[in-house]
């Protein structure tokens with residue numbers, strides 16, 4: 001890649017991957033991504049982040065265009081997920097004088113990622129600085145943005161902060177800096193999806209991170225995915241968006257209590273309808289409403305599920321298992337922020353009804369609170385099932401009452 005100097009002595013040495021469409025198995029990347037890495041050339045030379053291992057050859061070529069690898073003194077790793085640390089093992093073999101600077105948790109993870117006991121580490125504590133000559137680097141611990149290992153690196157002389165994943169975007173154009181990109185709306189779409197996928201479970205930590213950044217004068221944020229952000233470009237948009245998206249308060253009383261279900265022959269739907277009726281009879285404040293999963297937009301259902309104070313989910317049993325749309329919805333639970341959330345589980349079954357215990361076990365394993373062992377009804381619910389439906393609805397609302405306290 002052609003040498004790109006962002007500021008005197010600060011070079012972009014990242015990798016572009018415009019054709020990537022799935023990142024980390026679960027993220028759609030409609031606009032590709034970049035693995036950004038930066039090189040500060042000074043009396044001592046420092047590389048900040050590395051790149052995905054599969055791009056090592058072109059990555060190292062970019063670095064070598066600027067400095068002799070023997071003269072790299074520091075490799076700064078703000079975060080150790082392998083899209084940033086993946087080239088480390090190959091890199092340290094070629095940079096014999098380099099010390100890896102990272103947080104304590106990062107050093108633990110890196111030892112397990114690289115299995116390389118020859119790597120020299122320097123642990124960064126909050127506020128520590130190292131001098132490169134004309135420039136210095138200060139380390140600001142920023143845990144859970146988005147792993148426990150994360151930190152920001154700040155260079156006051158360059159008015160630049162290196163934030164790794166924070167404020168990034170899975171977005172790739174030829175341009176390296178925000179002011180040069182052509183499709184700003186597409187960037188914003190990618191940026192918001194990235195926040196939702198990566199940072200939305202860590203809102204409290206996002207606000208803490210923004211507060212740490214607000215105390216620093218800087219006009220450039222060197223993120224590790226997507227365009228470099230500048231004060232004359234999209235930096236304010238990115239920071240304001242993170243603030244607005246994270247500064248939300250979870251409702252203490254339910255706005256909607258959703259009942260999600262799938263139903264092959266209408267039997268599970270009948271249970272869902274009976275539960276809705278019963279819960280709204282207990283109190284109209286629950287605003288209980290049912291949603292046939294295959295008839296609704298999945299993103300809307302995910303939002304309802306994660307913003308609810310509790311929800312119910314119903315599945316028939318087909319071939320001894322839960323049906324795929326139910327599994328798909330449950331795979332999007334924000335487990336980090338949903339600990340102990342009450343969830344009712346129900347379904348009609350014909351032979352043995354494995355769907356119900358399967359869902360209950362999954363919810364328990366991710367630390368939510370499935371109500372009892374679920375509600376199973378054989379084939380077509382009848383009047384003789386009313387009492388157990390009523391009792392289950394009552395147990396669910398009792399659990400919501402204590403969860404919302």
Ligand code: FEO
Nearest residue numbers: 079081083084165
């Ligand atoms: Fe870009 Fe958390 O890795």
